[in-house]
Amino acid sequence: MDQKKLKDQIDNLKLALQKKEPPSTIVAILKGLEKADSPSEDVLRSTKAGQHIGKLRHDPSVAEEIRGAAKRVVDKWKQAVQSKKHKGIPSVPTRTSTPSTTASPAPPPTPSASKPYQGDAEKRNHRVDNPKTDVTDSLVRNNCIIVMYNGICYQNPDSVETVLAKAVEVEAAAFKHFGGENAEYRAKMRSLFQNLKVKSNTELRRKVRLGEIAATDFIKMTQDELKSQEHKERDKALEKENLNNAQVAQPEKSISDALTCGKCGQKKVSYTQAQTRSADEPMTTFCECLNCGNRWKFS
Template identity: 45%
Template sequence: MAMDVKEIEATGKALLKAAARDAPRIAARDAAREAAKEAAKNAGLDAAGIAAAVSDADKSSQKMPEDEEKVIKGLLGDIQQGVRATEDLLRQTRIGIIVNKLKPSTSAEVAVLASRIVGKWRDDVKKQKHGGSTAASRAPSGSPMPAKKGTTGPPTPVTPSDKASKPSVPLDKRTWKTDGAEINHTGNKIRDSFTGLIYDGLCFGSSEPSKHILSRAVAVEAAAYSHLGPETKEDYRGKMRSLFQNLKTKSNPKLRVRVLDGEITAEQFVRMTHDELRSVEQREADARIQKENMDKAMVAQQERSISKSLQCGKCGQRKVTYTEAQTRAADEPMTLFCTCMNCGKSWRQ
């Protein structure tokens, strides 16, 4: 029976854990192989002797426990029978990458089975690209997709990621929820919610396919977690919120494009300062304002006189400074611009 996307992803997670458990054994075996090869070379053995030495090292290395091997073989058997490989499905679930991690397994049977599965999927995808396989006419669930009348080529596969690639709402209303994007990539609610937040920032006003936006959002979250994590630290949380705000601002649309296009990598993005995140236009405008303020500050201010005859109407004190200016006709009295030194009230008279 064909597996759906969620079943494939669940199996992939189990296989990833198995690969992680086997990783120390693989590292120890590879180190033993290299040591045996070097010793055989130093002893002057020929190619056959070196191969025999490496084989002996393999035999003495720790192997995957039988009960663990049985479970992994069962999982691999399930996906071998239940996955109808398409390029979109393999990209969405990353199951091909996961199974590939099992090829160097310390279990010979697991390694052979993983290699066989990956090889078959690779061939299936190649055939689909050349229009030579009917596997492309099936959805991830395995149900056949009816061909349109009047067409001669194989039907195009329809996957959840394809549906999400076509926004069903106005571009400025897109979110990971409206796109149906699967943001649960780490199993950690906090991290996954921030993946969704970055997705919302990247998709704002964008017509890019959902799966591309999701891949960039996942990469940004992973880079931020690596640089500022764990997820409980305020540095990580504050940075993610700041990145979202900068992505979604209407005054800097180029930032979103540069991140989506890969011009700014995820690692560079999470290390950018507040000033670096701003657009060139914003920085130039700020520089102009700063220069104007400095120029104003350097202009000599008119000297203010102090009067004890002027009274503040607010606090009643007679500590008032003033300047005079001709704001009316030349034959009329000058205008006094007054400021109370006690309460700060300003007025003119």
């Protein structure tokens, strides 16, 4: 995970703590950090991410599940840093003499969180998976989390908890970016859902799922950026066809002073002729007054 993505995640975490969001929201953000690739030691130092999350492990004012999730994130990062220092030699977790009562042990992962999805990923939605989407105190936000869940879970082999954590992360980023439950926020959530549900948009779904597109970047993508490659190629072909059609030679107009406009009486009239009926019938003359724009035809 690079510095920008980690900083965005820490900002989301701090905002959720400041607003006293439900524990499930904060745990979802921490799970996203735990699932992502471990940042380097330099990135951890520059963002002070370890300090921010480390404090949560022993904070009695937060829920037990938050302390447990924070502990798992910090432990994972420590092991990753130690492994790099020892050039691949597995690190042995050190035992501290601190009594076990000072920090709650991390709860064991539930079977659904540790196993991939077992059903038909093509038919997944929140009704089938039944995730716990009552994450915030707002009905609008919870409904947007459901919308995002339905988009992210399509063709997704990840567990219900993993998909929900990603949906919560995207919704929180959109809520922060658009400044609340306004029309822009709701429209963006619908747009993201619609693009995720396009069957040919497999690359977008993959990048969002694996974190190659961060939630903070995903909610800022334009409609063109969200389109699948197939859709982009189709638009390009249509644009080329329209350009070719526009370049088709049009019949050259002649100007005559022998024709009089019946509307303004001027004799400055342009005209073209075309065979609109059978070959043995007279050609049709199409006229346009250059003075008033009046148009008429005769045979």
